Amino acid sequence: MQHRIFVLLNLHFVAGILLSPPSNVAISSFNMEHTVKFLPGPGTPTETHFTVQIINYRKNSWRLVSGCSELTAGQMCNVTRAFKDQYNQYKARVQAFTATQTSNWTVSRWFQPLSDTVLGPPDVSVSGCGNCLILHLKVPATRGLPHHLQLKSLYRGVAFQVQRTRDGAQFSLNVPFNEENVIMYLQPGVEYCVIVTVTTLLNSNSVSSKPYCAFTSRPSPTSSLYVVFSLLTVSCMTAFLIIGLVLYGGQLSLKFRSRRC
Structure with a gap:
């Protein structure tokens, strides 16, 4: 009985059931450039590769994405050209595999290119x-x-x-x-x-x-000089007026003194 259980477990291992499936499978998009991102599952061997398939809402069949059949950990899958109908909805799924094992598929949420992409500024x-x-x-x-x-x-x-x-x-x-x-x-x-x-x-x-x-604009050199000359003119006129008042006051004071004498 124990030998039979061991054989079954070994068959499960060879069939790939024990290989962890990818996690955090998601479709991200910026300025209408769409990418499938994922993380390796816990305990995934370093020699593991990953394959990506997509499906759309109108055609209920999965198909492989060109150039995304043997990705390594950390790589992303560009699906911009695969999403030909921008008004349709799409899902992606990712599977891990080695020479002797395959994992279960991990599926993303539905994605609609026109409404779900993030548009950056011009x-x-x-x-x-x-x-x-x-x-x-x-x-x-x-x-x-x-x-x-x-x-x-x-x-x-x-x-x-x-x-x-x-x-x-x-x-x-x-x-x-x-x-x-x-x-x-x-x-x-x-x-x-x-x-x-x-x-x-x-x-x-x-x-x-x-x-x-x-x-919006900066003062031109001509207008700046005009302001400086205007201020100098006002200052000079004020100084002359003060000097004139002082001199006139002095003359009045002398006349007043001469009359008293």
Whole structure:
């Protein structure tokens, strides 16, 4: 009886039941670039490899992802091109295997590319224009994204959070997405900081940019000299007026003394 149990346990070991399945299988996505991530199960041998398969909601059959059939621990599987229908839902599953063992599959949650991806901010540059700011927005570069699906086509608009550096006064502005945007009616010669966030119709997972700061305008050298000369002129006129009053007062004092004598 004991010998029979030992044989059964050995068969289970050879069949791969004792190999720990992967853990934390999940599909992550940033700017429509999708990746399957996972961790090896506890006690996984160093020579273990991993394979990734995907399934979509409309076709109930698993299929292997190209280039993800012999991953090692720490590697990720890029499934950007495998998710051809951006409106569909997908799952991924990962299996560990060695030369003599295989593990059970570990399955991820459902993932919808358009609504579940995280959209980062565009590239931003800011410059002043008198009483306004000019913002240039550039769509970030992506790798592996199908040609028919560009990030710019997903952007519905852009939100600006504008803050005056001097006193913290701020306001928000929502406009359609354009590569060049002008924020008007600002105070000239003052620094403003702008935080940019893209908005879309089907996705609310947008990451805001860092603050981009610039002065609306700076005083020109000509106007600065004019201010200096004006101040000097006022000072000189004040000095001459004081001297004149002193001299006039002195003359009055002399006349008063001469009359008394």
